[in-house]
Amino acid sequence: MKREPFKFILFAVLVLVAPLIFKGSYLMNVLVFVGINTMLAVALNLLLGYAGQISLGHAGFFGMGAYFSGILTATYGWNPWLAMPLAALVVGILAGLIGFPILKLKGHYLAMATLGLGIIIYIVFNETVDLTGGPSGLSGIPNLTLGSIVFDSDIKNYYLVWTFTLAVTLFSVNLAGSRIGRALRAVHDSEVAARVMGVNARLLKVQVFALSAVISSLAGSLYAHTMTFVSPASFGFNFSVELLTMVVIGGLGSVYGSFLGAALLTLLPELLRGAQDYDIVIYGGLLMAMVMFMPGGLVRGIPNLLRKMARFREGAGNA
Amino acid sequence: MLEVTGITRMFGGVTALKDVSFTIGQDSITGVIGPNGAGKTTLFNIITGIYSMTSGKVTLAGKDISGLPPECLARLGMVRTFQNIELFGTMSVLENVMVGLHTKGSSGLLACSLMMPWSIKEERRIRETAMKWLDFTGISELADDAAGSLSFGKGRLLEIARSLAVEPRIILMDEPAAGLNGQETLALAHLIGKIRGMGITVVLVEHDMELVMDVCDRIVVLNLGTKLAEGTPREIQENREVISAYLGDE
Numbered sequence: 231m232k233r234e235p236f237k238f239i240l241f242a243v244l245v246l247v248a249p250l251i252f253k254g255s256y257l258m259n260v261l262v263f264v265g266i267n268t269m270l271a272v273a274l275n276l277l278l279g280y281a282g283q284i285s286l287g288h289a290g291f292f293g294m295g296a297y298f299s300g301i302l303t304a305t306y307g308w309n310p311w312l313a314m315p316l317a318a319l320v321v322g323i324l325a326g327l328i329g330f331p332i333l334k335l336k337g338h339y340l341a342m343a344t345l346g347l348g349i350i351i352y353i354v355f356n357e358t359v360d361l362t363g364g365p366s367g368l369s370g371i372p373n374l375t376l377g378s379i380v381f382d383s384d385i386k387n388y389y390l391v392w393t394f395t396l397a398v399t400l401f402s403v404n405l406a407g408s409r410i411g412r413a414l415r416a417v418h419d420s421e422v423a424a425r426v427m428g429v430n431a432r433l434l435k436v437q438v439f440a441l442s443a444v445i446s447s448l449a450g451s452l453y454a455h456t457m458t459f460v461s462p463a464s465f466g467f468n469f470s471v472e473l474l475t476m477v478v479i480g481g482l483g484s485v486y487g488s489f490l491g492a493a494l495l496t497l498l499p500e501l502l503r504g505a506q507d508y509d510i511v512i513y514g515g516l517l518m519a520m521v522m523f524m525p526g527g528l529v530r531g532i533p534n535l536l537r538k539m540a541r542f543r544e545g546a547g548n549a
Numbered sequence: 550m551l552e553v554t555g556i557t558r559m560f561g562g563v564t565a566l567k568d569v570s571f572t573i574g575q576d577s578i579t580g581v582i583g584p585n586g587a588g589k590t591t592l593f594n595i596i597t598g599i600y601s602m603t604s605g606k607v608t609l610a611g612k613d614i615s616g617l618p619p620e621c622l623a624r625l626g627m628v629r630t631f632q633n634i635e636l637f638g639t640m641s642v643l644e645n646v647m648v649g650l651h652t653k654g655s656s657g658l659l660a661c662s663l664m665m666p667w668s669i670k671e672e673r674r675i676r677e678t679a680m681k682w683l684d685f686t687g688i689s690e691l692a693d694d695a696a697g698s699l700s701f702g703k704g705r706l707l708e709i710a711r712s713l714a715v716e717p718r719i720i721l722m723d724e725p726a727a728g729l730n731g732q733e734t735l736a737l738a739h740l741i742g743k744i745r746g747m748g749i750t751v752v753l754v755e756h757d758m759e760l761v762m763d764v765c766d767r768i769v770v771l772n773l774g775t776k777l778a779e780g781t782p783r784e785i786q787e788n789r790e791v792i793s794a795y796l797g798d799e
Contacts, residue, residue: 401662408661409647409654409672416637416648422599423635427715428623428652437658483639 287348293465295450481527
């Protein structure tokens with residue numbers, strides 16, 4: 231329990247010094263994406279890893295945040311700092327309203343319902359051409375500004391995005407270790423027993439679904455204002471699945487695991503670029519190997535591996 | 550304390566329970582017995598809001614609780630345990646009891662995430678109270694163990710500790726002695742007595758006749774979905790209908 235503040239401080243320091251180690255505009259840009267994806271993975275993990283409820287439509291909430299912010303600022307000239315919270319609020323309310331009926335469903339049926347939701351949102355992005363620009367996208371979205379600072383370079387965006395990512399991480403770590411986080415895990419383990427203990431499982435699931443959507447929407451807004459351009463292709467079903475993969479590879483029910491998963495899945499394609507046409511094969515193979523040999527995710531698998539290696543070395547030393 | 554009136558439950562064309570009525574007095578220990586398939590667990594599931602009933606009425610201390618979901622019943626002071634033990638397996642023993650104290654806390658999603666001072670204080674209080682209940686059931690040395698790794702007997706004790714943390718007025722136990730050895734059953738009988746001593750009404754569905762006859766003040770006998778008899782353990786033991794239901798007619 232007492233280790234939580236220490237873990238977070240370590241994580242924050244790591245984030246702060248990373249730009250001193252990893253230099254170059256291109257790499258910074260990738261790390262901005264790692265930050266955005268971490269927010270998304272943490273948000274989905276609250277729902278999937280803690281409450282045990284699947285969503286295959288989270289790219290939709292991410293996209294709604296991006297488009298909301300984009301349209302309000304680019305088309306209607308709003309201040310981005312106003313557009314962002316408003317987008318999050320609207321997406322949160324919408325998710326709550328949708329969540330009430332669909333979170334009654336369990337397992338495969340919930341997966342199907344959220345899949346449908348994601349697809350509907352994607353179609354709306356494509357078809358409401360007057361509003362979103364349709365398949366060709368929406369451009370001219372302004373950067374965020376703070377006083378005289380304009381967040382228009384990769385390094386500035388890095389610190390901007392990661393400030394939010396750290397805040398979301400701290401928020402989620404706190405939640406996970408609290409009365410509500412405990413109730414969520416209880417619902418995950420045995421919904422009927424949790425209800426007998428007085429936990430309103432239905433309401434709790436809807437709340438965490440909405441919270442997860444709000445965080446995803448915030449990530450979307452940040453994405454829109456750092457990229458200054460959005461198009462529907464970034465918010466399709468593929469991305470929902472990629473988010474799910476980040477959460478599972480990183481470790482279900484671990485906030486820092488979500489960071490590991492997001493970092494790995496964002497960096498891996500960049501690292502494999504040298505392999506050219508084989509990159510996708512290696513990528514798939516690595517994912518399969520990780521799921522097989524680290525079923526608890528990276529966050530549990532890596533310490534296990536280190537322990538095994540230490541033991542092996544000890545054994546070799548004795549022999 | 551608990552009044553059940555005319556409960557009927559049909560599953561498709563099958564009548565699982567037919568017009569079952571009885572009253573359970575304050576601070577009593579009541580056993581519900583009957584051969585397999587008599588409808589005992591169905592009755593429990595209906596009273597505790599897990600199944601709905603086709604018709605009938607349940608009142609708790611004069612308040613109509615028919616059809617209320619379990620999370621509402623917990624707040625009204627009714628809690629239950631399960632035949633196959635429903636623990637939160639991935640959580641620690643202490644955390645399991647802390648979930649039992651869920652209704653004793655009030656910090657919401659935001660207060661918890663922002664670590665408000667009152668929510669931290671509340672969390673500390675919940676942790677201390679949970680420890681007390683582990684002490685009460687004698688498993689406090691297991692506080693940090695994973696609940697999923699407990700033996701059946703210890704798991705049963707944890708389930709009871711967790712239920713008591715809700716501070717119920719009435720506790721319904723579904724076959725609490727199932728899977729326990731002789732010694733554990735004896736300890737359970739003692740614990741049930743202690744729970745009643747705290748002013749909590751106890752109802753049990755049980756197959757272990759020795760335990761039922763030993764601890765219960767009153768017994769309700771179900772057979773084929775209807776109430777066959779009701780009375781003190783002595784009356785039930787001498788009831789000819791009950792004997793023939795269990796042993797068959799000659």
